[in-house]
Amino acid sequence: QKEVEQDPGPLSVPEGAIVSLNCTYSNSAFQYFMWYRQYSRKGPELLMYTYSSGNKEDGRFTAQVDKSSKYISLFIRDSQPSDSATYLCAMTRYSSASKIIFGSGTRLSIRP
Amino acid sequence: SAVISQKPSRDICQRGTSLTIQCQVDSQVTMMFWYRQQPGQSLTLIATANQGSEATYESGFVIDKFPISRPNLTFSTLTVSNMSPEDSSIYLCSVEDRKASNTEAFFGQGTRLTVV
Numbered sequence: 001q002k003e004v005e006q007d008p009g010p011l012s013v014p015e016g017a018i019v020s021l022n023c024t025y026s027n028s029a030f031q032y033f034m035w036y037r038q039y040s041r042k043g044p045e046l047l048m049y050t051y052s053s054g055n056k057e058d059g060r061f062t063a064q065v066d067k068s069s070k071y072i073s074l075f076i077r078d079s080q081p082s083d084s085a086t087y088l089c090a091m092t093r094y095s096s097a098s099k100i101i102f103g104s105g106t107r108l109s110i111r112p
Numbered sequence: 113s114a115v116i117s118q119k120p121s122r123d124i125c126q127r128g129t130s131l132t133i134q135c136q137v138d139s140q141v142t143m144m145f146w147y148r149q150q151p152g153q154s155l156t157l158i159a160t161a162n163q164g165s166e167a168t169y170e171s172g173f174v175i176d177k178f179p180i181s182r183p184n185l186t187f188s189t190l191t192v193s194n195m196s197p198e199d200s201s202i203y204l205c206s207v208e209d210r211k212a213s214n215t216e217a218f219f220g221q222g223t224r225l226t227v228v
Contacts (some may be wrong), residue, residue, distance in 0.1 A: 002154075006154075008152060017150065030160055041221070042221050043116075043118075043222050044155070044204075045219070046216050062216065081172075086153070096143065097145070097207075097208030098143060098160060098208070099157070100157070100217060102156075103150065103156075104153055104154040
């Protein structure tokens with residue numbers, strides 16, 4: 001069993017829809033949770049960063065962490081074609097960039 | 113945030129040869145990392161490049177296959193040695209920038225390697 005499971009998609013939704021992306025994990029020691037966005041032929045860029053359980057909102061993006069269920073989510077409101085990318089969940093036990101475990105990524109396409 | 117330049121951006125190589133990938137950062141950083149991203153799979157950490165000492169390799173990766181240099185706080189190289197088609201992948205340099213949040217990792221644009 002992988003430490004982090006993520007549905008690879010692809011996921012295709014119309015512009016303006018609410019998008020829900022999810023990951024599950026098995027290691028209860030993870031404390032720091034991240035979402036990265038990766039455009040084609042580019043490196044991943046950090047989108048959201050959350051410590052422990054709870055919600056965090058940044059503009060159209062909301063990250064949720066439920067440590068009791070070992071489940072994290074990213075919601076995108078009012079989705080735009082520019083949101084089309086691969087979204088990677090990531091997590092680590094440490095407050096540094098070492099030992100980050102990544103999900104395999106969900107490919108998202110927003111249809112105009 | 114740190115700006116990372118990675119070279120080459122892509123290459124096609126013959127099996128049995130070696131390729132060295134360069135990673136240049138625009139500021140001094142303590143931690144630099146090398147990742148591999150295979151098609152449809154997650155990013156996998158190859159090693160942590162330590163300045164002034166040998167790199168720390170993750171399980172499944174060895175120095176003979178992936179030698180790493182880190183001569184200073186802004187530069188590192190990863191060599192993929194004696195390549196086979198199974199080494200075809202995207203290789204990514206990453207740094208931790210402590211001017212940002214503690215856990216933020218910045219990535220270069222990657223090197224897309226095809227071994228024929």
